[in-house]
Amino acid sequence: MATLSINPTMIILARELRGLNQVDVAEKLKVTQGTLSKIEMGLMPINNELLKNLSKILDFPTGFFSREGKTFPPNLYYRKKVRTSKLLQTKDEALMNVHSLNIQTLLKSIDFDRGNIPNFDVEIDGSPITIAKKLRYLWQVPNGPINNLFQLIESKGIIIVLCNFASPDIDGRSMFTERGDIMIFLNSNYPIDRQRYTLAHELFHVIAHLHCSIPETRDIEKEANLFAGEFLIPEDDLRKFIQDPTTIEVLADLKRYYRMSMQSILQKISITKPLTANQQKYLWATIMKLGFKKHEPSELDPPIERPVLLKKMLNIFKNDLNYSDEEMEKLFYIKKQEINSLYNYWDNLSKFKIVA
Numbered sequence: 464m465a466t467l468s469i470n471p472t473m474i475i476l477a478r479e480l481r482g483l484n485q486v487d488v489a490e491k492l493k494v495t496q497g498t499l500s501k502i503e504m505g506l507m508p509i510n511n512e513l514l515k516n517l518s519k520i521l522d523f524p525t526g527f528f529s530r531e532g533k534t535f536p537p538n539l540y541y542r543k544k545v546r547t548s549k550l551l552q553t554k555d556e557a558l559m560n561v562h563s564l565n566i567q568t569l570l571k572s573i574d575f576d577r578g579n580i581p582n583f584d585v586e587i588d589g590s591p592i593t594i595a596k597k598l599r600y601l602w603q604v605p606n607g608p609i610n611n612l613f614q615l616i617e618s619k620g621i622i623i624v625l626c627n628f629a630s631p632d633i634d635g636r637s638m639f640t641e642r643g644d645i646m647i648f649l650n651s652n653y654p655i656d657r658q659r660y661t662l663a664h665e666l667f668h669v670i671a672h673l674h675c676s677i678p679e680t681r682d683i684e685k686e687a688n689l690f691a692g693e694f695l696i697p698e699d700d701l702r703k704f705i706q707d708p709t710t711i712e713v714l715a716d717l718k719r720y721y722r723m724s725m726q727s728i729l730q731k732i733s734i735t736k737p738l739t740a741n742q743q744k745y746l747w748a749t750i751m752k753l754g755f756k757k758h759e760p761s762e763l764d765p766p767i768e769r770p771v772l773l774k775k776m777l778n779i780f781k782n783d784l785n786y787s788d789e790e791m792e793k794l795f796y797i798k799k800q801e802i803n804s805l806y807n808y809w810d811n812l813s814k815f816k817i818v819a
């Protein structure tokens with residue numbers, strides 16, 4: 464029976480995206496796990512009949528399994544405390560890698576201006592708070608709140624992707640393409656204030672962690688949190704608004720202004736102007752009692768921000784390069800329904816207009 468040339472990595476990627484392990488797929492294929500393992504390791508060829516069955520089971524066109532490319536782990540090194548199961552984590556990693564492959568495919572025909580994205584080292588350039596101040600100065604960000612953080616980040620050529628992660632514990636991740644383009648993935652199920660914080664948090668991993676080796680003794684999650692707090696809520700600006708006593712009402716007003724959660728603002732106030740133990744205990748207890756730990760009042764929600772860079776790239780293929788739906792399916796090696804699932808604005812893409 465004829466054998467076909469495939470990229471074994473794509474079999475693993477497709478299986479993980481569907482949330483299946485080797486045992487699950489081997490049983491459905493009616494082969495041993497050892498056989499599937501050898502196929503995925505590139506040690507055994509796959510025949511046409513088995514490939515068709517695999518395509519049906521995983522709901523991918525057969526061409527997907529011949530797709531060129533590699534997969535890369537996102538910055539999971541910086542998420543040691545994630546509580547999510549290994550299966551869900553693997554599924555979400557696969558989702559990000561599929562996005563990465565698609566983006567790299569688009570970038571073969573598209574180029575765009577990239578802003579100044581510097582690299583920093585906290586052991587040379589100062590604390591994360593100092594680096595946040597330096598970056599705001601370098602990017603000419605005025606003092607005060609950043610009204611559209613998505614727009615600022617994407618203006619530097621960083622591609623933001625909203626993902627419907629399987630795990631509710633994953634806020635976001637960052638990853639590089641093979642040629643070095645930066646992608647930041649955000650959990651689309653989170654409120655905008657949390658997405659903004661995560662975006663700033665991931666930005667620090669990009670500029671201060673992913674380009675160098677970090678000693679395990681350093682708490683890089685804390686570093687990223689300190690950076691995010693200062694980048695979004697500058698302490699020099701915040702001091703003008705801190706009232707004594709700090710109350711839930713004060714935090715609510717500051718949320719409207721900074722477009723950040725009351726919890727992140729409280730954390731920043733605690734650093735900028737340390738509160739007494741009793742004040743902190745009271746405010747955190749009130750937040751818990753009012754149910755604000757998970758859901759802050761919707762009437763305080765900041766205006767929605769959305770990434771547009773990837774949407775513009777898709778729009779160029781759809782409208783300017785005149786790719787049909789069928790050609791987009793061939794380009795990404797996935798079905799139109801899958802494309803629409805990944806990019807839920809696909810059906811409305813023809814109506815999208817690029818705004819200068």
